[in-house]
């Protein structure tokens with residue numbers, strides 16, 4: 001996940017390949033709660049690991065469930081041992097539910113029926129998301145729920161219910177603000193339907209109906225039968241008791257699939273590959289958002305599908321504008337808003353009033369951000385109408401505000417395929433953590449830029465501070481990092497570990513070996529070789545000697561040129577070394593040449609050595625640095641010298657922060673985004 005303040009997506013040209021999507025949020029949080037209420041242990045496979053499921057899991061542990069392991073571990077199932085319909089004595093506490101509607105609402109209903117003493121809290125936006133219709137319905141039953149702040153909104157306080165007046169009348173709930181209220185009752189009321197049937201009656205139009213279908217399907221898996229009379233009355237049979245199904249598998253998230261379905265519809269592939277494969281969810285999905293496929297087809301996408309896969313490629317181009325009632329796909333419909341940027345006319349998305357009470361006011365947010373890109377947008381209480389920029393020159397480079405809404409961030413990544421060749425800035429990219437923490441990594445794994453990904457070169461003499469500064473700049477921008485100075489050490493180490501003798505005769509074998517390795521530079525000078533931490537191993541004296549040996553082999557030098565260029569990947573690269581700007585990336589858009597006086601560099605080295613408890617002598621250090629500079633400057637291959645177009649920074653009297661800030665300012669000056677006010 002990217003934790004940067006913003007993430008710049010360079011202009012993108014093509015997309016192809018496969019993405020395995022993470023688990024469905026809606027299924028994960030339902031399954032976790034149902035397993036928690038059940039008798040027995042449920043083994044949950046492929047559960048989503050994200051902010052929304054983390055708050056649910058934490059809350060379930062607080063109410064007395066045993067969860068093993070305590071948090072999701074990739075590739076491992078979760079074992080949940082339920083409370084079998086009863087809270088432990090004296091169950092109480094404060095539950096933090098972030099901004100997860102699928103945690104706040106269903107847990108409120110379940111705990112209000114079970115009768116614990118709980119405070120239900122969340123992030124500030126959660127306190128603006130309605131819950132009054134659910135509270136009203138639960139109060140009809142005899143549940144005790146108080147508002148701790150504003151009437152009709154969390155935070156809430158749940159107390160002991162009194163079911164003595166419970167009669168045979170149906171429980172009424174409004175269905176036109178959020179279907180999650182009905183879902184919450186459907187999951188909580190089996191706990192009460194031991195002696196008698198319980199009927200829920202929906203008042204007003206039921207929105208987001210397919211989510212009720214998910215709820216009913218999963219209730220059935222946990223042994224609860226519900227009679228559905230035309231989506232108006234739902235009857236839970238007397239004698240209900242939650243029973244674990246044993247193993248249960250969470251399919252991939254159909255709403256998350258929408259971004260990749262759109263990607264397939266928008267793009268052509270590169271290198272003869274065509275289209276995007278989405279793995280983990282397919283035509284048999286129980287999730288309503290799978291019907292986004294039909295909407296994408298209506299706009300021109302060509303989609304093939306199997307039980308748990310989809311293949312999407314571009315069909316009609318430009319896309320066809322549509323006019324669609326999107327009530328059944330409220331989340332995925334936002335992706336249609338982004339696709340509308342590429343349509344041949346005006347697209348209207350209707351019956352989406354619920355957008356206004358989700359992570360943010362999504363109608364207003366989509367309208368604002370689409371306008372920034374050059375679209376003409378009209379919004380109403382429950383619709384949005386989008387006309388794409390009239391021509392290429394009407395597109396503008398936009399810095400997209402994301403309103404702490406994962407879907408805004410994900411939707412607007414698609415704008416990087418604009419016909420105007422413009423990059424797109426996504427602010428606060430970590431908001432995708434709500435449902436798809438690795439969204440941008442997945443996105444970059446199947447997209448290709450129109451120009452090589454941007455590179456910032458930071459060259460300079462030894463001990464000028466370039467390594468530290470490059471690492472911080474890379475971290476701030478979310479870019480990859482290349483510490484080219486350590487590549488010969490890494491090559492020498494890789495060869496010795498593979499048992500290859502470091503001789504000229506083996507030069508090609510060494511070159512092939514290093515080309516096949518995955519080398520990763522992390523901040524704080526950590527280096528990984530195929531995932532193994534080799535940071536210390538490459539710093540030994542032996543590693544230094546091996547490095548000088550392999551550095552004399554032309555085949556190795558040639559291979560390393562390509563290895564270094566391969567670091568230039570989305571979203572961008574910061575490379576530090578001596579010949580980044582002159583030889584390796586001569587076309588880089590920013591080249592910095594960092595210097596510092598010999599005296600100053602020697603002092604830094606001195607302090608470094610002393611702080612590690614090593615002995616040091618200033619005169620020797622100065623002599624060493626001077627000799628090293630002379631060697632670097634005078635060597636025949638790629639000598640140390642500033643590129644002609646490099647910007648110079650003398651680091652003798654500046655702090656690391658100042659140098660980092662300078663590089664970032666130079667970089668920002670090259671971006672077309674309007675400065676953030």
Ligand SMILES: O=C(O)C1=C[C@@H](OP(=O)(O)O)[C@@H](O)[C@H](O)C1
Pocket residue numbers: 025026027101102177178179180183207208211330331354
């Ligand atoms: O039940 C669910 O899992 C959901 C229902 C929908 O909400 P509304 O019913 O409020 O539209 C949807 O937007 C949300 O992301 C998940």
Ligand SMILES: C=C(OP(=O)(O)O)C(=O)O
Pocket residue numbers: 099100101102331358359407435
């Ligand atoms: C509306 C959403 O979330 P929540 O489950 O919090 O309602 C969403 O994921 O788009």
